[in-house]
Amino acid sequence: xxxxxxxxxxxxxxxxxxxxxxxxxxxxxxxxxxxxxxxxxxxxxxxxxxxxxxxxxxxxxxxxxxxxxxxxxxxxxxxxxxxxxxxxx
Numbered sequence: 001x002x003x004x005x006x007x008x009x010x011x012x013x014x015x016x017x018x019x020x021x022x023x024x025x026x027x028x029x030x031x032x033x034x035x036x037x038x039x040x041x042x043x044x045x046x047x048x049x050x051x052x053x054x055x056x057x058x059x060x061x062x063x064x065x066x067x068x069x070x071x072x073x074x075x076x077x078x079x080x081x082x083x084x085x086x087x088x089x
Contacts, residue, residue, distance in 0.1 A: 016079040019044045023072040026056060038068045042076050052076070 020043045027037040038056040056067045068074065 014079045014081055015085045016077055018075050018077040021074045021076045023068045023070055023074060024051065026068070026070055027053065036067070040074060040076065 021040045022043075024039045024041050027039060029036050036056045037053045039051055039053050042050050042052060058066050058068065060066050
């Protein structure tokens with residue numbers, strides 16, 4: 001290895017898992033002051049708990065607001081601080 005080359009330190013990342021999901025339906029808001037919701041089926045979750053509902057407001061690469069469409073393929077990431085996890089045996 002060249003003596004002038006710098007070794008980069010490994011980037012520390014929080015423990016995380018990313019699961020695929022599909023937008024099952026868009027739920028309009030009853031109250032116009034509240035945003036619509038997207039219901040997402042998360043693959044790999046228990047059958048009774050596989051759907052989550054989230055606000056259907058995202059931002060595109062330009063920072064403009066966008067919404068998910070029914071049938072969209074998404075990724076759901078669950079991330080935690082290292083101090084909030086325990087090693088698995």
